[in-house]
Structures are given as C-alpha cells and as structure tokens.
Amino acid sequence: MAVTRRRLVVDPIACDGHGICAELLPEVIRRDDWGYPIIDPEPVAFGLEGLAKRAVAACPKLALALRDAPVTHGRGGSSSPRPPARPAARTATAGRAGKARRLS
Amino acid sequence: MNQPTGTRSTVTLDPRQAEPAPDPLTLPRLLPGDADPGLEAHFARLGPMPGGSPWVIDEVDAAGLRGRGGGGFPTAAKMRAVAGARQCVVVANGTEGEPTSSKDKALLAGSPHLVLDGISIAAETVGASEAILCVDRAASAAIRAVEAAVAERRQVFADRVPVRIETTPSRYVAGEESALVHFLNGGDARPVFVPPRPFERGVRRRPTLVNNVETFAHLALIARFGADWFRSLGTDADPGTALVTVSGAVARPGVYEVPMGIALGEVLRVAGGHGNAQAVLAGGYAGRWIPGAAVAALPLDPTSLKRVGATFGCGAVAVLGAESCGLAETARVAWWMSGESAGQCGPCVHGLPAIAGALDALVAGDRGRKAERQVRRWLEMVEGRGACHHPDGVAGFVRSALDVFAAEIEHHRRHGPCRPSAGVLPTGRSAGGWR
Numbered sequence A: 001m002a003v004t005r006r007r008l009v010v011d012p013i014a015c016d017g018h019g020i021c022a023e024l025l026p027e028v029i030r031r032d033d034w035g036y037p038i039i040d041p042e043p044v045a046f047g048l049e050g051l052a053k054r055a056v057a058a059c060p061k062l063a064l065a066l067r068d069a070p071v072t073h074g075r076g077g078s079s080s081p082r083p084p085a086r087p088a089a090r091t092a093t094a095g096r097a098g099k100a101r102r103l104s
Numbered sequence B: 001m002n003q004p005t006g007t008r009s010t011v012t013l014d015p016r017q018a019e020p021a022p023d024p025l026t027l028p029r030l031l032p033g034d035a036d037p038g039l040e041a042h043f044a045r046l047g048p049m050p051g052g053s054p055w056v057i058d059e060v061d062a063a064g065l066r067g068r069g070g071g072g073f074p075t076a077a078k079m080r081a082v083a084g085a086r087q088c089v090v091v092a093n094g095t096e097g098e099p100t101s102s103k104d105k106a107l108l109a110g111s112p113h114l115v116l117d118g119i120s121i122a123a124e125t126v127g128a129s130e131a132i133l134c135v136d137r138a139a140s141a142a143i144r145a146v147e148a149a150v151a152e153r154r155q156v157f158a159d160r161v162p163v164r165i166e167t168t169p170s171r172y173v174a175g176e177e178s179a180l181v182h183f184l185n186g187g188d189a190r191p192v193f194v195p196p197r198p199f200e201r202g203v204r205r206r207p208t209l210v211n212n213v214e215t216f217a218h219l220a221l222i223a224r225f226g227a228d229w230f231r232s233l234g235t236d237a238d239p240g241t242a243l244v245t246v247s248g249a250v251a252r253p254g255v256y257e258v259p260m261g262i263a264l265g266e267v268l269r270v271a272g273g274h275g276n277a278q279a280v281l282a283g284g285y286a287g288r289w290i291p292g293a294a295v296a297a298l299p300l301d302p303t304s305l306k307r308v309g310a311t312f313g314c315g316a317v318a319v320l321g322a323e324s325c326g327l328a329e330t331a332r333v334a335w336w337m338s339g340e341s342a343g344q345c346g347p348c349v350h351g352l353p354a355i356a357g358a359l360d361a362l363v364a365g366d367r368g369r370k371a372e373r374q375v376r377r378w379l380e381m382v383e384g385r386g387a388c389h390h391p392d393g394v395a396g397f398v399r400s401a402l403d404v405f406a407a408e409i410e411h412h413r414r415h416g417p418c419r420p421s422a423g424v425l426p427t428g429r430s431a432g433g434w435r
C-alpha cells in the first residue's frame, strides 16, 4: 500500500492557532477564518509522511500528533468504547401507553 | 385533564386505562409520585435491591438500555469496558446543565433511592471501589433528597460500595464526561482532550464508568424485573420508558415519564399544548428544531427522531408558540451557548460568537442571504473541531433553525424584525466559575 494508516490530529485545547503547521504542510492543513488548523481527515499520503512528522516536531505547543486510529466523533460526548450494536430493526411499535407522570 | 392540588399530578394518557394500584410493571416506573420516598417504603414497593453480578450486564444488554445523558450509547457495552478492571470507579452524572431539561433533578428529588440502587448495583457488578454521584450545586432540592437518602442507606449498610455525593459548578459543559472527571480529579469542570477516555483512564487515573442518573434508575429496575419486563414498554429499537421535560407553550409544563415511541403530539396534548405549536425543539440546545406540522404523529424515540434529522438527546421538548419568533429565540440561545463555551478551543471560542452575531444579523434583516450563507459556512467550520461536542451541538441546533425557520428568515430580510422575542427558551444562569 502506498498509504500509511496514520492521520494527523490536533489537540484543539493546546493549539494556539499561529499556523506554523499549515505553512509547513498546506497539502494537509489549511486554516479556518480565525487561523486555527483544519486538518484533512484522510490518512497522510505516503509521500507526505516526512513533512507531517516535521510539522509535528515544529508545533510549538506540542498540539499535533500522528495517530493510528481515526479521529472518532460520536454524538453527545459519550465514552463510546465500541460502536453501538444496532438491535435488529423490527417494526417499531409504541408500547402500551399506560400513564405518564408529571412532576413539578 | 386532572390537575390535582400540590406540585405533582398524574396524567393518564389513555383514559380507558385508569390504573388502580401502583404496579411496578406499568407506568410510572421511575417516579413514584406522592409515595413515601424513604428507603423502607422504596424496598417495600419494589422489593429488595439485588446484588451485582455478570448477569446484570447481560440483562442490561438484552434489555437494550441506552444512555439517557444525550449520547444514547448502549449501557452494557460501557459496563463491559470497565468490568473487572482493578479498582474502577462509577460516576453518576446528575449535573443536567441543559436549561430546557429538569428530568434528572426531578428524578433525584423524587426517586433518590432508585438512582442510588442503580449506582450500587452497577458498582458491585463492575467491581468498582468507588462510586460518586454528581449533582449541580444549584439543584438544592435534588441535593437535599440524595443527601438524606445516602445517610439513610449508610445506617443500614445498604451498599457494598457507599456512594459519595459531589456538587458541581453550574455550567453547561461541566456535565460533559471528561469535564466531570477532570473536576473530580481536582481540576476545572472543563473538558479535556481525549483519548484517553474516562473508561480507559478517569477518576484517579482508574477506568471510570460515567452514566446519566436516569440510566442508573433504569438499570436498578432491569436488575429487579429483567429485560423482558423492560421491553414490555417502548419500541423494539428503543425499549423502555423515558423521562421527558416539556416546556414552553404548554399549559402543564413538567417532567413526564412516557414509553419510547409515543407520538410527540400525544405528549404535547397531555402537557396541555394547544395543538398550534409553531415548532418544537427536541433534545435541548444541542438538539434540533422540528416544524410544528411534523410533530403530531412523530414517534418520540431516538430512532424515529434520527430518521427525520432530529435528536432525542436528553429528552427535552420545548414548544414554540405561534406568537414567538423562532429566529430570535435561536439567536438568543446561540449567544448563551457561546458564553457557555469552556473557552479552550479556537474554533469554539471564535466560531460560536461569530455564529450568534450572524444570527443577530438575520434577525435584524441585515445582509439577508449573505448572512445566512456566512452562518452555514461557520457551522461547518466549527463542527468536529472542539475537544468536546459543544460546538457540534450548537451547529446542529442552529442549522435546524435555518431550515425550519426559512420563511421567517425571508420575512425578516424583507420587512426587518417581526416582533420582539417573547423569550420562551430559558437561558439559565449566567456563566459562573469552573470549580
């Protein structure tokens, strides 16, 4: 394979947005309207791995990293250890209504 | 509809099904109403608390229980991820910073022992050495109830792993799990960059199970009555019941327990809606607007809401009456949400105020279509770019407003602001500290 499985990720808390990384690696990193890096979510192309490593080393805030796993973003900030196991989709019928309670 | 005196009332959804006695196998499951909230009465009503065991995880799995804190993640998978780890920690999230939701506070105040049962059973099941219940510092009634309940349980040694109560700063993002863990470790209640996630390394660097308090309450009942019982209400995809908070343009706002899959229109009818909702905001300020015309038959459950591009979230349902301006409401809430940023990530710090400002321009009718294109660009620009999902929640909420209130935007563009915002959506407390 000509492509590694590693992706660049940024720690948005550590990043100060001065954009050194984007200057070093414009093929993968562009900047948003406020200067913060927007990183291509695809794995870094083989030919760019060296430059990616240089960008990681050059970041003054140690905010950049090369990671094996994809950047996962599930909803709601859940500590999702695994993707949800989808229950078999049978017909979704509402159960007996019964009662509803109200408090306050 | 019946409206008994006092602050509590029971509403029968189907008048033909008047239930005579409190039966644990029918609604309400979670809120005992006017019943004695004490430990003895609680055990008399539901039976003694079962112990923890691997069976509990299998049963929770078979029940299909999903988290009620907004993410909807399968609870059994989270439990398995920490089970057996040495000295893991269980954290119950009762912080509920969402201004349109009060179900967790109602649950803690009305059924403290059910939540504590769930925490206790879960802690024993995963082999935890520590269990912590987190409640918003401002939720005084809930705090009083859980403190009394914990004291009562200590006296009779009800729990193998005693539950400790921690009160948390009243901030929207303080309830995000990494923020909660950071706070419990002595830091600010602000999110941290993950991984490692709490289930890998959380409180005191130990694997930590974080679940919403309502999730624990369901778990306590599943451990007693089993998965089949749990599934006897709700839908196949979303079994069980849910606590929903109905607010806004209804005569009887409050917390209702409903079976998953109940028609949203039915919930509004029971809560005293007039059937002329302009729109409904489901899932709170990280949720989505749903046009009024679509609510009547829409089943209220995560799967059905997802199908129409909405979210169930924490089960909050805020109703916008015909007299309010959804656009102005959205702009006001967007400003509040931007003020609730933890102020750590560039796209969140700069993007959310930019979005709120552009919404103001839409409300004022300035810059018309250009302002809308600008907002949509910024929504895309902030999504997925914070350390936590706060910007994602705001983006989804605002985008749904642009879609649902498209006609209003056009009206504002031509005629300027329509009417002063009635201010139906609550924006809670002003931003406070992080400790």
Ligand SMILES: Cc1cc2nc3c(=O)[nH]c(=O)nc-3n(C[C@H](O)[C@H](O)[C@H](O)COP(=O)(O)O)c2cc1C
Pocket (backbone or CB within 6 Å): A076, A077, A078, A079, B066, B067, B068, B069, B070, B071, B072, B073, B093, B094, B095, B096, B097, B098, B172, B173, B174, B175, B176, B177, B178, B210, B211, B212, B213, B215, B388, B389, B390
């Ligand atoms: C900005 C933000 C705020 C949150 N606030 C809460 C909250 O107040 N209460 C809560 O239970 N979960 C909240 N969550 C979700 C938690 O991170 C976590 O997913 C949840 O507590 C897990 O419990 P559950 O699996 O039982 O739903 C929030 C998430 C985000 C991104």
Ligand code: SF4
Pocket (backbone or CB within 6 Å): A010, A014, A015, A016, A017, A018, A019, A020, A021, A022, A036, A037, A058, A059, A060, A061, A062, A063, A064
């Ligand atoms: S070099 Fe580092 S700190 Fe600077 S913008 Fe890039 S990631 Fe952020």
Ligand code: SF4
Pocket (backbone or CB within 6 Å): A012, B173, B190, B191, B192, B340, B341, B342, B343, B344, B345, B348, B349, B385, B386, B387, B388, B389, B390, B391
């Ligand atoms: S995304 Fe916003 S709220 Fe979340 S950690 Fe970053 S600054 Fe804080």
